[in-house]
Amino acid sequence: MRNTTYIREIEKYEGQVVTLSGWLYNMRSSGKLRFILLRDGTNVIQAIVSRNDVGDEIFNRCDLLTQESSLKITGLVVKDVRSPIGYEIQVNDLEIVHIAEEYPISPKEHGTPFLMDHRHLWLRSSLQHAILNIRHEIISACRSYFDNNGFTLIDAPIFTPAACEGTTTLFETDYFGSKAYLTQSGQLYMEAAAMAFGKVYCFGPTFRAEKSKTRRHLTEFWMIEPEMAFCDLNGDMDIAEEFLEYIVQRTLKNREAELKLLERDISKLQNVKRPFPRISYDEAVDILKKSAEGQAFEYGNDFGGGDETIISAAFDRPVMVHRYPADVKAFYMKNDPEDASKALCVDVLAPEGYGEIIGGGQREDDYAVLLDKIKKHNLPVEAFDWYLDIRKYGSVPHAGFGLGIERSVAWICGLQHIRETIPFPRLMHRLQP
RNA sequence: UCCUGCGUAGCUCAACUGGCAGAGCGGGUGACUGUUAAUCACUAGGUUGUAGGUUCGAGUCCUACCGCAGGAGCCA
Numbered sequence: 368m369r370n371t372t373y374i375r376e377i378e379k380y381e382g383q384v385v386t387l388s389g390w391l392y393n394m395r396s397s398g399k400l401r402f403i404l405l406r407d408g409t410n411v412i413q414a415i416v417s418r419n420d421v422g423d424e425i426f427n428r429c430d431l432l433t434q435e436s437s438l439k440i441t442g443l444v445v446k447d448v449r450s451p452i453g454y455e456i457q458v459n460d461l462e463i464v465h466i467a468e469e470y471p472i473s474p475k476e477h478g479t480p481f482l483m484d485h486r487h488l489w490l491r492s493s494l495q496h497a498i499l500n501i502r503h504e505i506i507s508a509c510r511s512y513f514d515n516n517g518f519t520l521i522d523a524p525i526f527t528p529a530a531c532e533g534t535t536t537l538f539e540t541d542y543f544g545s546k547a548y549l550t551q552s553g554q555l556y557m558e559a560a561a562m563a564f565g566k567v568y569c570f571g572p573t574f575r576a577e578k579s580k581t582r583r584h585l586t587e588f589w590m591i592e593p594e595m596a597f598c599d600l601n602g603d604m605d606i607a608e609e610f611l612e613y614i615v616q617r618t619l620k621n622r623e624a625e626l627k628l629l630e631r632d633i634s635k636l637q638n639v640k641r642p643f644p645r646i647s648y649d650e651a652v653d654i655l656k657k658s659a660e661g662q663a664f665e666y667g668n669d670f671g672g673g674d675e676t677i678i679s680a681a682f683d684r685p686v687m688v689h690r691y692p693a694d695v696k697a698f699y700m701k702n703d704p705e706d707a708s709k710a711l712c713v714d715v716l717a718p719e720g721y722g723e724i725i726g727g728g729q730r731e732d733d734y735a736v737l738l739d740k741i742k743k744h745n746l747p748v749e750a751f752d753w754y755l756d757i758r759k760y761g762s763v764p765h766a767g768f769g770l771g772i773e774r775s776v777a778w779i780c781g782l783q784h785i786r787e788t789i790p791f792p793r794l795m796h797r798l799q800p
Numbered sequence: 801u802c803c804u805g806c807g808u809a810g811c812u813c814a815a816c817u818g819g820c821a822g823a824g825c826g827g828g829u830g831a832c833u834g835u836u837a838a839u840c841a842c843u844a845g846g847u848u849g850u851a852g853g854u855u856c857g858a859g860u861c862c863u864a865c866c867g868c869a870g871g872a873g874c875c876a
Contacts, residue, residue: 397839398832417833434826449834469810473826474837476812480868536874552876577874578801590876671873714876723876771876785876796868 375409377444377454384459386441387412390491391432391467393474401429403458405440406491414440414456425461434473435491437464479784486791487800497625498787502776504622506570508614509591509770513568518593521560523553523569528750536576538586549574552769555699555754557594558730561765562757568593580795582784583672583722585773587793594767600711600729603766604687607715607725608643610770611685615639618779631781635718638684648691648709651678669695676720685724689713698740701731713768721778727768734758 372385389407396402399418404411418426432438442458471485472492482489489495513520526540526547537548553569560567570591577584593606615636619626626633646654651670654677655661661677664670669691670678679686693702693710700710712728731737737758741751748755776788786792791800 393837395835395838396832397835400833400835402835402838404836413836415834419833447834449836451836469827471810471826473811475825478812478869481811573876575875579872579874580869581871584875588876669874672871672875726876769876774876 373409374405374407374412374452377410377412377452380444381446381454382444384441384443385456386439387414387456388439388464389437391434391436391438393434394429394432396429399426401426403429403432403440405438405456410452411493412452412454412456413450414442414458416458416461421458421460425458428461428463431463431466433467434470435467435488437467438462439464479786483786483792483797484799490790493628495787497628498776498780498782499790501618501622501625501629501780502772502788504618505614505776505779506589506591506772508617509610509772510570511617512610512613513566513591513593516566518566518568519560519564521557521564521567521569523550523556523571523592525550525572527551536578538574538576551575552590553592554594554767554769557592557767558699558765559753559757561594561596561767562761562763565597566593566595578795581672582786583774583777585785585789585792585794588785588789589772590769591772592767592769594765596763596765598729598766599764600689600713600766603727603729603768604645604689604713607687607713607727607768608641608685611643611715611725612639612641614775615779626780629780629782631779635683635781636779638718640684643685643687643715644682645687645689647689651688654678654681667692667694670714672722675716675722679716679718679720679722682718684718686716686718687713688716689728696728698744698746699730699737701729702736711766715768717774717778719778719781721774723771724774724778725768725770727766729764729766732758732762732764734762 372380372387374387387405387407389405392404392406392411394401394403401416403414403416405414416426416429439462440456440458441460442456444454445457446453447455472482472488490499526542527550528547537551540547540549551573553571557567557569568591571589572587573590574587576586595602616639619633619636652664652666655664655674658677661674664674678688689712690703690709691712693700693708696710696712700712703709703711710728714723715725716722717724731740734755738755741748773785773788777785780788782788786794
């Protein structure tokens with residue numbers, strides 16, 4: 368058993384009799400007519416059942432149908448200007464596959480906690496369907512970009528023996544009697560892989576046990592992390608902006624219908640073209656100091672969510688902020704040779720207040736300096752033996768970055784909250800479904 | 801962890817200063833041959849988050865707890 372006809376390509380079948388399989392999205396009745404909205408995962412189409420055409424037995428079957436019941440409809444595909452998709456089905460036959468119990472999600476308003484409790488059903492709704500289709504497009508574009516530019520996919524492990532960045536809280540698990548942690552970045556492994564393959568990337572889930580309750584945080588999210596040997600900070604920024612331009616422009620091209628359904632202001636995305644502005648941390652602080660709300664900012668700190676919004680509001684496309692104070696950045700960042708207090712790092716801030724979507728930079732490639740940094744951060748040196756080895760056997764300048772998939776999806780879709788950008792979100796207060 | 805707010809029908813919400821527990825949607829029954837979140841009529845549906853307290857009387861006031869939402873810190 369296999370479907371051959373989907374609503375997405377219904378225009379190919381105009382004037383023909385087809386069988387569609389799907390679920391009842393909604394039904395209206397009018398005397399001896401039944402209007403069935405059939406959803407098949409690719410789109411929704413209206414099917415008209417007339418008592419005079421199908422006879423009493425098939426017609427009465429319609430009245431057994433409940434919202435989200437599964438069914439097969441056979442009928443003639445006809446053009447109709449009243450239809451949102453231009454076509455409808457005049458039904459000859461209707462087969463019920465399963466009568467659904469009373470469906471909890473009605474076509475009217477619901478609150479997010481209720482919908483999240485029913486996330487496994489909420490996925491069937493049109494807006495969620497659009498968001499996850501765009502997520503699929505973005506992930507597909509990310510992979511295409513790296514695959515087409517000479518990068519090799521190298522999967523990083525999920526279980527790790529120690530923190531990549533000492534500051535963040537990790538999820539701890541029992542690993543045959545010893546401790547293991549869920550990864551918060553594949554980067555260290557990508558550095559090793561870059562020395563073997565030149566240009567590599569990994570794409571996988573990432574875990575943060577921070578008790579963050581904001582619209583920008585998940586405890587489990589997906590990150591794509593490229594790493595390049597023989598690459599400095601400028602080369603890193605070149606790749607980051609070309610990469611971002613590619614995924615945004617490809618999504619615009621292939622997912623116009625979904626973006627329209629989400630009422631996304633497309634013009635904001637059309638601006639996402641190279642070159643992106645590149646400003647230093649010091650210049651970003653100047654922007655803050657000139658703004659009304661940012662004057663309280665203390666030089667030397669990392670930017671908070673509100674600070675990032677002010678900085679990004681000064682530009683009409685993503686802005687790359689480089690050379691933060693080394694003290695607020697991770698131990699593996701290389702210091703700027705022209706100003707040792709700064710790190711050769713870059714954060715890409717999305718427009719419209721969506722915050723940091725990319726973080727990256729040039730890595731420390733000197734053995735002695737890196738060892739010193741590990742010690743200064745109070746990290747266990749033994750756990751980083753293998754990582755230090757990379758600096759012992761043909762060390763080279765190298766750089767990379769990580770892009771947060773969900774924050775990117777939220778930005779491109781124009782969503783208020785990150786939780787709808789992933790099929791089954793994991794939040795501080797949500798592990799179900 | 802801290803700050804703020806919210807818990808009333810399946811869902812979304814009302815209920816004045818403490819005075820009979822309400823509506824819309826959804827469900828059920830019926831009407832309707834072009835409906836677009838269809839419409840119309842009828843109908844069922846409640847331990848007001850939990851436990852105490854104040855009061856003649858608590859959805860409403862007080863205390864504690866539980867759950868949830870937003871924000872801060874931290875980060876992608």
